[in-house]
Amino acid sequence: MSSKEFFVNRYEQMGWNFQDASPKQAIRINTSNAKGKNLESRLAAGGVQLKKIPFLEQGYWVQRSKVSVGATAEYLLGLYSIQEAAAQIPATVFTDLKDKMVLDACAAPGGKTVQLADLMSNTGAIVALDVEKQRLAALSNHLERCHIGNAVVYNRDARQASGLKLKFDRILLDVPCSGNFTSDQAWFTRRTIKDVERNAKVQREILTEAIKCLQDSGEIVYSTCSLEPEEDELNMDWATKNLNLRIENVDCHGQEGLTDVFGQRLDNSIRHCRRVWPGETQGFFVCKLVKRRNSN
């Protein structure tokens, strides 16, 4: 059995019939910078035709464009960011971000950090970490271009976040993952189930560390662009059983999380997660976690 057959067979067992997908290019308007600037009209005048993404408040598909949307004056001035549609979901799942202490634990290249800052109206503070130093330049450029003023960036492994000795109201864990075939044509030949299991282990380590930094009343949003349940529902099931966390229902795009994975019955609350199969967007998974009330 080829690697592709192996994974496609798994997707079918999870209820999705494999189909090739090429996600549409999407942008997200940075409201703090674009307020009152009539951005849609300006881009239209420059030959960029947008269409509102129905499930995102600030997201637009790029329907047609005569120019690269990464090279317009409006982009360079930070009025919008290029951000895949499904990747725009996690930051919107938090409740009430204004004036909060927020940890973006795996932040580079910074699309979600900028989105968090925008949702916070540049109030509060964001601590953004990334383990790969060479990716921090892209993150910093992104913050400068979009005039973000409430973030501090460290070259640090998310698994050492508690060393900062800070407590956070909101923690975004957009964890390193195996990815999916929509953003990598060679995905099926490059990836094995061992990669998936290795990533799932790192993700559990990141989750374990994040709890140490979370305020009792805080929220964690966990997301991946992996379709593999080991990195998604199975990890969330593990978190509910081992980290004194519970899953909160999120009202966003996507299907319910799977509660039966390859014959394994998971906690019923896993249905509150959201799984996005590839189509107009890439594949994605998102879940909101909070501490149980009896948590120490």
Next chain:
Amino acid sequence: MTKPITDFATRVNAKFVLDPRLVVEREGRYYLLNKKLQGIARKDFFYAGKYLGKAKDPKFFPSFNLLTMLAETKANKVIIDEKAAWLFICGRDIFSNKITAVHGSKRKGDHTLVFNKFGECLGFGRITGNLDAKEGAAVVKNISDVGDFLRREG
């Protein structure tokens, strides 16, 4: 501590006040931190708050955050038309016949902020000729423009 920044502000004739207690320097890079960030930023940060620019003796390279802050003050400004705005962010100099308005100094050698028709600061340059000249000659030399974000990626 803030001298390279205030010196640059003076060069574009900006009335700019910066609380030195909120400015942090790391390896020649200057950052403006709000009070909340000051309370949590450790010495080993990579980037924090608003990046203001980089000093590399004897020069200071202002960030686009700083230019945007200066743009909100009474500083030297030229406003250029749409086509010239595009050419400017591609690194080109400004021709006199593309300037639609000038505020502040017109003196050769002075620095000026450059704006598009929407009032957005695209960068800055040095005045090299008569800004009022009818014939199209290069009169503002491009020193820095927002197209730099693209060039950094390359």
